[in-house]
Amino acid sequence: xxxxxxxxxxxxxxxxxxxxxxxxxxxxxxxxxxxxxxxxxxxxxxxxxxxxxxxxxxxxxxxxxxxxxxxxxxxxxxxxxxxxxxxxxxxxxxxxxxxxxxxxxxxxxxxxxxxxxxxxxxxxxxxxxxxxxxxxxxxxxxxxxxxxxxxxxxxxxxxxxxxxxxxxxxxxxxxxxxxxxxxxxxxxxxxxxxxxxxxxxxxxxxxxxxxxxxxxxxxxxxxxxxxxxxxxxxxxxxxxxxxxxxxxxxxxxxxxxxxxxxxxxxxxxxxxxx
Amino acid sequence: xxxxxxxxxxxxxxxxxxxxxxxxxxxxxxxxxxxxxxxxxxxxxxxxxxxxxxxxxxxxxxxxxxxxxxxxxxxxxxxxxxxxxxxxxxxxxxxxxxxxxxxxxxxxxxxxxxxxxxxxxxxxxxxxxxxxxxxxxxxxxxxxxxxxxxxxxxxxxxxxxxxxxxxxxxxxxxxxxxxxxxxxxxxxxxxxxxxxxxxxxxxxxxxxxxxxxxxxxxxxxxxxxxxxxxxxxxxxxxxxxxx
Numbered sequence: 001x002x003x004x005x006x007x008x009x010x011x012x013x014x015x016x017x018x019x020x021x022x023x024x025x026x027x028x029x030x031x032x033x034x035x036x037x038x039x040x041x042x043x044x045x046x047x048x049x050x051x052x053x054x055x056x057x058x059x060x061x062x063x064x065x066x067x068x069x070x071x072x073x074x075x076x077x078x079x080x081x082x083x084x085x086x087x088x089x090x091x092x093x094x095x096x097x098x099x100x101x102x103x104x105x106x107x108x109x110x111x112x113x114x115x116x117x118x119x120x121x122x123x124x125x126x127x128x129x130x131x132x133x134x135x136x137x138x139x140x141x142x143x144x145x146x147x148x149x150x151x152x153x154x155x156x157x158x159x160x161x162x163x164x165x166x167x168x169x170x171x172x173x174x175x176x177x178x179x180x181x182x183x184x185x186x187x188x189x190x191x192x193x194x195x196x197x198x199x200x201x202x203x204x205x206x207x208x209x210x211x212x213x214x215x216x217x218x219x220x221x222x223x224x225x226x227x228x229x230x231x232x233x234x235x236x237x238x239x240x241x242x243x244x245x246x247x248x249x250x251x252x253x254x255x256x257x258x259x260x261x262x263x264x265x266x267x268x269x270x271x272x273x274x
Numbered sequence: 275x276x277x278x279x280x281x282x283x284x285x286x287x288x289x290x291x292x293x294x295x296x297x298x299x300x301x302x303x304x305x306x307x308x309x310x311x312x313x314x315x316x317x318x319x320x321x322x323x324x325x326x327x328x329x330x331x332x333x334x335x336x337x338x339x340x341x342x343x344x345x346x347x348x349x350x351x352x353x354x355x356x357x358x359x360x361x362x363x364x365x366x367x368x369x370x371x372x373x374x375x376x377x378x379x380x381x382x383x384x385x386x387x388x389x390x391x392x393x394x395x396x397x398x399x400x401x402x403x404x405x406x407x408x409x410x411x412x413x414x415x416x417x418x419x420x421x422x423x424x425x426x427x428x429x430x431x432x433x434x435x436x437x438x439x440x441x442x443x444x445x446x447x448x449x450x451x452x453x454x455x456x457x458x459x460x461x462x463x464x465x466x467x468x469x470x471x472x473x474x475x476x477x478x479x480x481x482x483x484x485x486x487x488x489x490x491x492x493x494x495x496x497x498x499x500x501x502x503x504x505x506x507x508x509x510x511x512x513x514x515x516x517x
Binding site: 147150151153154157158160161162163164165166167168169 | 329331350351352353355356360361363367368369370371372376379380381383384388427431
């Protein structure tokens with residue numbers, strides 16, 4: 001196992017970044033909102049941190065903070081027009097937002113357009129990535145025990161009853177979306193600084209779909225599940241490399257199996273309640 | 275925010291319209307601290323609409339709703355709840371995937387601090403849910419217990435006024451009998467109770483006064499015995515002999 005990871009340090013870094021992305025989506029899912037804008041938030045932060053590093057000479061910490069704050073601020077603005085949307089309508093609107101972000105990245109001159117943005121300092125090593133993951137995990141550990149997490153869970157279960165006990169549902173939804181965007185922003189900044197080169201295509205719908213798959217497989221409202229789902233679905237394509245062109249089939253098969261036989265995800269396997 | 279009791283709920287001339295239909299037409303009633311007021315009427319009379327108007331779910335077209343000195347009729351639903359009005363639902367609306375304990379804690383979410391397990395158990399006991407398993411998933415409880423858990427969740431807010439929307443629906447006679455004691459004890463603690471109910475034996479047993487609605491209008495008010503003898507009430511429920 002260790003030898004496997006030693007050979008695949010790039011893969012280990014990817015797992016950490018994907019785990020952050022899964023955690024970010026699980027935050028907005030916690031309040032019951034299927035908002036599929038995580039890839040866009042990641043992209044916004046990736047470009048802010050890349051441009052900050054190359055054009056303004058910021059260090060990694062400055063880049064990550066600026067990227068995360070930019071993603072969070074965009075999420076707060078996005079929360080206004082999508083505040084009344086629910087379910088698939090929210091999903092479609094946020095996918096649309098993701099496309100807008102991608103098209104802006106393709107056409108703006110400061111992002112380098114479709115060719116991508118390169119020469120990003122390659123300074124986000126495994127330690128930085130897992131340090132950020134540990135920090136985020138700790139923050140979520142305390143979040144999960146907070147009254148705000150209970151308010152989010154109540155909002156997910158029944159918005160009307162949540163209002164009936166005095167929960168400001170609009171605020172809960174806005175803050176979980178923004179909190180998720182900040183985490184996606186950290187992932188985006190680390191991604192930019194771990195890859196030297198980014199393109200708008202890195203943050204399109206396929207990425208969003210992957211993040212959603214991590215959460216569905218892990219269990220949509222569990223932090224540990226999200227991390228486990230991200231790890232499993234990042235490693236799997238490497239493990240089944242021998243299947244060559246058919247290896248994508250395994251991801252689909254696992255997703256189908258989880259939805260059919262363990263709809264609460266792998267998190268439910270170690271957290272069975274009455 | 276304040277859960278302080280001792281404030282009267284006053285509904286004055288409240289009308290609610292859905293399109294051209296008047297669901298409530300200039301309805302007035304009061305619920306004094308510690309009083310149990312029954313709200314009865316045939317199906318579609320506007321009972322639940324009145325509860326929805328008081329809790330801010332629907333906005334009245336006219337009229338005033340006040341709790342103590344606070345005007346409620348323009349406040350959003352969650353602010354009304356924080357002013358001290360709690361409710362249960364005709365169709366149970368628990369947080370089904372959350373535990374019994376989390377449901378009770380959610381009821382107290384607008385109050386400062388956090389409920390201990392002992393406090394949660396005490397609230398459940400006040401709703402006649404004894405020896406409850408706090409870790410059990412609320413959605414997996416039997417129906418009658420779900421109703422009681424909803425009452426405990428509402429009590430957790432320490433409301434000035436509690437609105438019970440058909441709490442006895444689906445309860446067996448023994449459970450309904452227990453519910454009488456629950457409602458009496460809540461009122462004895464100083465909370466005003468507005469009870470929407472079809473079970474007339476429960477209404478007669480616990481209500482100090484009764485308001486009868488029909489087609490969105492108040493057709494009678496008085497003690498349970500008075501309204502039961504009122505010809506307009508009998509007509510609303512049974513129709514006239516010529517009909």
